[in-house]
Amino acid sequence: MPLTEKDRKLVNDLLSGASGAWNLFVDRYANLIVQVIRHTASAHSLKLNADDVDDLTAEVFTALLDRNLAAIRAFRGRSSFATYLTVIVRRVVLRKLTQRRYLQAFGHVKAHQASFAETADDGSANRVDAKDEVDSLMTRLPQNLRSVVESFYLEGKSYREISRLLSLPKNSIGPMIARAKDLLRSREPESS
Structure with a gap:
């Protein structure tokens, strides 16, 4: 499916910092992002609760905003914007799920530290402590x-x-x- 004129305008508005562009983007694509998160987790036999989905959605939006919209700036229009976003969402989710699985696999991190809520940016101290602990153990x-x-x-x-x-x-x-x-x-x- 080719890039639609509506999406082309939305991408241009986002990149130019047009007023309300981010809100339009969220309104248009939030449901797609949630759907891709749920599908990706399901495809990997993982059950997510509502908080996990919310946390992963926030991680996706953070990744999209990171480095002055670098992921959106990288869009070249060779596919639909929805397809491009699907790939980004899937990569973010897989990275987060892999980190979670890695920490939980060794049983060295309390369950609440391995949840997405605790590994979000506001819980970075817990994430760093858990990663340091796992890294230390791995050197053994x-x-x-x-x-x-x-x-x-x-x-x-x-x-x-x-x-x-x-x-x-x-x-x-x-x-x-x-x-x-x-x-x-x-x-x-x-x-x-």
């Missing part, structure tokens, strides 16, 4: 296990992709991730 792993864990949790690669990338048998990836988790749990300090 042997390099081969660390590479597998980072490929799976941070980069979102499949077992097959990790197998090819690291020249490992595909059926060894799952046991390596389980071994890494066991090693990290056995090395963490006792909590009081």
Whole structure:
């Protein structure tokens, strides 16, 4: 579907800072953004509550506003604007879901710290503390296990992709991730 004249004008108004352009953008695309968030989570077998959807929507809007609308400035009109936004939303959501999955996978972060509400910009101290804790624990792993864990949790690669990338048998990836988790749990300090 080609770029419509209405969207072309909206993009131009956004980039020129026209009064009310952002509100028009939000009115026109908020439902699409929410729909893409829900679909992306569902496609990855994740259930989101209303707060999660709100937080992810805010993350998307933040990404769109970031660096003086850089993502919108990058739009070249080679597709519909809705298609372009769908790609951006999906990337933001996958990045956030991957970060959440990575933190939760190792059980080193309290559940409330791993929620989207706590990892939003106003909870950046918790996010930094959690990331520092995970990074510290990761340095305790042997390099081969660390590479597998980072490929799976941070980069979102499949077992097959990790197998090819690291020249490992595909059926060894799952046991390596389980071994890494066991090693990290056995090395963490006792909590009081």
